[in-house]
Amino acid sequence: GDSVTQMEGPVTLSEEAFLTINCTYTATGYPSLFWYVQYPGEGLQLLLKATKADDKGSNKGFEATYRKETTSFHLEKGSVQVSDSAVYFCALSDPQGGSEKLVFGKGTKLTVNP
Amino acid sequence: DTGVSQDPRHKITKRGQNVTFRCDPISEHNRLYWYRQTLGQGPEFLTYFQNEAQLEKSRLLSDRFSAERPKGSFSTLEIQRTEQGDSAMYLCASSPTWETQYFGPGTRLLVL
Numbered sequence: 001g002d003s004v005t006q007m008e009g010p011v012t013l014s015e016e017a018f019l020t021i022n023c024t025y026t027a028t029g030y031p032s033l034f035w036y037v038q039y040p041g042e043g044l045q046l047l048l049k050a051t052k053a054d055d056k057g058s059n060k061g062f063e064a065t066y067r068k069e070t071t072s073f074h075l076e077k078g079s080v081q082v083s084d085s086a087v088y089f090c091a092l093s094d095p096q097g098g099s100e101k102l103v104f105g106k107g108t109k110l111t112v113n114p
Numbered sequence: 115d116t117g118v119s120q121d122p123r124h125k126i127t128k129r130g131q132n133v134t135f136r137c138d139p140i141s142e143h144n145r146l147y148w149y150r151q152t153l154g155q156g157p158e159f160l161t162y163f164q165n166e167a168q169l170e171k172s173r174l175l176s177d178r179f180s181a182e183r184p185k186g187s188f189s190t191l192e193i194q195r196t197e198q199g200d201s202a203m204y205l206c207a208s209s210p211t212w213e214t215q216y217f218g219p220g221t222r223l224l225v226l
Contacts, residue, residue: 043217044217046214101172106154
């Protein structure tokens with residue numbers, strides 16, 4: 001079945017450092033790809049998405065490009081802030097494959113120190 | 115607040131008891147999803163409704179679990195004869211289309 005593998009955490013960075021969180025997927029169809037973020041004490045929020053190959057999703061300085069050839073959707077940010085400390089989840093959905101459910105990775109906890 | 119709401123936020127119960135959780139989706143969202151999240155893991159899909167029809171159920175949803183959405187608005191998730199392995203965060207999400215799901219704060223269940 002469909003699956004998502006993301007970089008194991010935790011990740012600890014200093015403020016203004018460059019962030020990459022790797023995500024790769026396995027899917028039988030042509031999925032849409034998502035990054036969700038969970039801030040401490042809050043619910044999951046959609047951070048960005050891409051629905052087809054070579055699309056780039058971006059939001060709040062984060063971006064990720066849908067790479068079909070490498071089945072990847074890595075999350076990047078050029079300069080992280082303390083407020084970016086959270087757990088980040090990569091996910092896919094493949095409704096054309098018959099299901100609207102989101103399939104999540106295990107999550108990567110990011111801590112940004114001042 | 116017009117987001118997805120869930121009630122209760124926390125539930126502690128003894129093994130063997132039944133529990134019921136409620137989810138109120140964003141108004142006019144016809145799609146409603148339930149997920150379960152255990153510590154250190156990503157959410158896992160349980161079931162999905164479009165309006166009042168339950169269109170998909172995960173193999174994770176054993177016979178002890180039942181979900182309803184009787185009028186196509188709020189939904190309930192019931193767990194009968196709870197087991198310690200049912201301890202988790204139960205998440206509800208709603209969506210107007212398949213593309214973007216909006217999550218509630220979750221109900222944390224602890225089975226003693």
